[in-house]
Amino acid sequence: MSNRGGKRENAGRPRGQGKFGEPTIAIRIPQSQGATIKMFLDAYQNKRTGLNEEATNVDEFFTPSISDQPTRLPLFTTKVAAGFPSPADDYVEKRLDISEFLIDHAASTFFVTIKGESMIDVGLLPGDKVVVDRSKTPGIGNIVLAVVDREFTIKIFDRSTSGRPRLLPANSSGAYLPIEIAEDMQFEIFGVVTGSFRRFE
Amino acid sequence: MSDRSIALIDVNNFYVSCERVFNPKLEGKPVVVLSNNDGCAVARSNEVKALGVKMGQPWFQLKDLAKKHGIVAYSSNYALYADMSNRAMSLLATFSPDHEVYSIDECFLDLTGFRKQNLVLYGQHIRQRIKQWTGLPVCIGIGSTKTLSKLANHIAKKHPEFDGVCDLNAMSLRQHDDWFSKIAVGEVWGIGRRLAPRLHEIGIHTVLDLRMTSPSRMHSNFSIVMEKIIREINGTPCIELEEMNPPRKQIVSSRSFGIPVSDLASLEQSVSLYISRAAEKLRRQRSYAEAVYVTIRTSPFNEKEPYYTNSLTIPLTTQTDNTVLLTKIALWGLREIYRCGYKYQKAGVMLSELVSANHRQPDLFSPVAADTKSDNLMNVMDQINARMGRSTLKLASEGFRQPWKMKQGNRSSGYTTKWDELVCVTK
Numbered sequence: 001m002s003n004r005g006g007k008r009e010n011a012g013r014p015r016g017q018g019k020f021g022e023p024t025i026a027i028r029i030p031q032s033q034g035a036t037i038k039m040f041l042d043a044y045q046n047k048r049t050g051l052n053e054e055a056t057n058v059d060e061f062f063t064p065s066i067s068d069q070p071t072r073l074p075l076f077t078t079k080v081a082a083g084f085p086s087p088a089d090d091y092v093e094k095r096l097d098i099s100e101f102l103i104d105h106a107a108s109t110f111f112v113t114i115k116g117e118s119m120i121d122v123g124l125l126p127g128d129k130v131v132v133d134r135s136k137t138p139g140i141g142n143i144v145l146a147v148v149d150r151e152f153t154i155k156i157f158d159r160s161t162s163g164r165p166r167l168l169p170a171n172s173s174g175a176y177l178p179i180e181i182a183e184d185m186q187f188e189i190f191g192v193v194t195g196s197f198r199r200f201e
Numbered sequence: 202m203s204d205r206s207i208a209l210i211d212v213n214n215f216y217v218s219c220e221r222v223f224n225p226k227l228e229g230k231p232v233v234v235l236s237n238n239d240g241c242a243v244a245r246s247n248e249v250k251a252l253g254v255k256m257g258q259p260w261f262q263l264k265d266l267a268k269k270h271g272i273v274a275y276s277s278n279y280a281l282y283a284d285m286s287n288r289a290m291s292l293l294a295t296f297s298p299d300h301e302v303y304s305i306d307e308c309f310l311d312l313t314g315f316r317k318q319n320l321v322l323y324g325q326h327i328r329q330r331i332k333q334w335t336g337l338p339v340c341i342g343i344g345s346t347k348t349l350s351k352l353a354n355h356i357a358k359k360h361p362e363f364d365g366v367c368d369l370n371a372m373s374l375r376q377h378d379d380w381f382s383k384i385a386v387g388e389v390w391g392i393g394r395r396l397a398p399r400l401h402e403i404g405i406h407t408v409l410d411l412r413m414t415s416p417s418r419m420h421s422n423f424s425i426v427m428e429k430i431i432r433e434i435n436g437t438p439c440i441e442l443e444e445m446n447p448p449r450k451q452i453v454s455s456r457s458f459g460i461p462v463s464d465l466a467s468l469e470q471s472v473s474l475y476i477s478r479a480a481e482k483l484r485r486q487r488s489y490a491e492a493v494y495v496t497i498r499t500s501p502f503n504e505k506e507p508y509y510t511n512s513l514t515i516p517l518t519t520q521t522d523n524t525v526l527l528t529k530i531a532l533w534g535l536r537e538i539y540r541c542g543y544k545y546q547k548a549g550v551m552l553s554e555l556v557s558a559n560h561r562q563p564d565l566f567s568p569v570a571a572d573t574k575s576d577n578l579m580n581v582m583d584q585i586n587a588r589m590g591r592s593t594l595k596l597a598s599e600g601f602r603q604p605w606k607m608k609q610g611n612r613s614s615g616y617t618t619k620w621d622e623l624v625c626v627t628k
Contacts, residue, residue, distance in 0.1 A: 105334070106288075106291075107288040107289075107291050107292050107334055107335065108288070108292075108333075108334035108335065110616075110617065110624075111617075111620075111623050112623050112624040112625070112626050113623045113624070113625045113626070114625075114626050115625045115626060115627040116626070116627050116628055118628065129620075129623065130626070134333055134334050134335070134336065135333065135334050145626065147225045150225040150226045150228060151225070151226075151628060152225070152624060152626045152628070153626065153628040154626050154628075188225075190336075
């Protein structure tokens with residue numbers, strides 16, 4: 001038996017002892033997505049190991065959620081004591097309310113009107129009303145209302161290979177270019193776009 | 202050292218901050234918001250404060266300064282401010298079961314039960330949450346009484362090293378004295394510009410000076426209110442959180458005109474409009490008025506025109522909430538004080554001697570049916586106006602064109618209250 005090359009049994013770190021605390025595999029990824037995936041993995045690792053630099057000795061602050069929506073409960077009009085109850089009483093449900101569908105937190109939700117065509121491929125057309133929720137933390141791939149150099153813009157949030165924020169249009173005509181946010185640019189995310197609506201008449 | 206932890210949260214330069222949320226270009230620029238009719242500065246950005254502009258300074262005095270430094274002036278957009286205030290207040294209510302909305306931009310929270318947490322951290326958490334969810338910057342002051350929390354808020358606002366949250370309970374008494382010796386006595390809640398000069402006269406200049414005085418002796422020289430203030434800054438709570446606002450004792454409605462008015466007809470229109478606004482508020486809090494006050498005046502700033510001001514209080518035989526009756530009385534009063542030949546700039550009304558519906562004394566000699574009829578009429582009017590919009594149903598005496606109405610030269614859009622005035626995103 002040759003003692004050169006090949007696999008050596010029981011060499012290296014035991015499986016599952018790496019920084020993720022579980023077995024890992026090697027995969028090929030597009031170079032442009034390297035930073036994004038690295039960030040995702042860092043976040044995953046923090047979550048796994050409970051290592052979060054920002055959380056110090058404070059327990060998580062618990063805030064009760066308040067219902068922003070008026071809850072309309074059905075009024076049972078049939079009298080209970082006398083006679084045969086309405087067979088429909090058991091089936092009465094809350095009537096649908098459009099704002100309940102579009103809004104999670106009324107206190108942090110704002111509407112804006114979209115005017116440009118840079119986002120038509122994701123179905124945001126000029127004249128549409130867009131629902132923006134400030135309470136949501138923007139993640140890569142979310143549509144966001146951002147402020148770049150003190151001007152509002154709606155784009156898809158992304159990060160470049162270097163990890164800097166980048167805003168992508170959704171218009172296949174090529175008329176709109178991604179906005180790379182440089183160090184010296186003013187940049188802020190107003191909120192995450194959670195929906196849109198329009199009227200035809 | 203103390204039993205309670207009361208926090209006062211207030212929005213920095215509230216009206217200006219509201220404008221900035223929807224107009225990022227205003228960030229870093231000097232911005233003022235003007236009162237009704239673009240009269241005087243009611244909110245100032247820090248940049249404007251740094252230029253020496255005082256609260257309430259008339260706009261015409263500022264025009265040169267504004268041109269020189271590029272001050273941006275907005276007319277007040279109360280619909281926007283009220284909506285943003287409601288958002289912030291509804292969020293603050295989630296941070297403690299005991300809260301009191303003190304004004305459009307201030308709220309007290311009782312955090313006594315939260316002291317297992319580090320309250321400065323909890324304060325930072327509240328601050329961050331309000332900023333993220335509404336876009337409004339707030340400062341938080343914490344102390345063992347409401348008056349101390351106000352002072353703590355003042356410290357947090359003026360000293361950036363606190364990062365917006367100051368907890369006096371986390372400091373020693375010596376540190377308190379240190380801070381209090383640097384704050385002018387006029388800054389204390391309830392002292393203000395009126396009482397400060399009287400305190401200066403007897404050698405009290407700083408908060409520390411006031412804290413050292415004897416509450417009971419100050420009571421006899423000033424009032425019970427002064428005694429309470431002194432006890433409060435010594436850590437003894439005397440002013441409780443009021444979760445429900447008590448019904449108001451009087452309701453004022455007054456406004457300056459967009460253009461000077463000299464004819465009686467225009468004044469009559471304005472007085473009837475103000476009466477119907479005030480009467481609406483009166484009915485909303487389920488009260489009745491026993492006196493009506495009317496006032497008119499010309500501009501005190503215009504030296505070329507003769508100055509005239511007059512007012513009249515008219516006591517009523519029966520307590521009422523009926524717009525028609527109140528209008529009749531106010532218009533009678535107006536005709537009594539109106540003098541021909543002056544250019545009037547402002548009119549106002551006040552409903553006073555208010556009693557709640559439960560304590561109302563009906564008129565022995567008037568038929569009860571008339572009362573019910575009036576109630577029904579006012580109910581219908583309020584309901585229609587609530588559903589179809591303000592002034593759908595109104596008295597003809599309010600007039601239709603109202604050319605004297607307020608100037609709001611540069612009001613921003615109804616970003617959160619009107620579908621056709623939303624922010625437009627063009628990029």
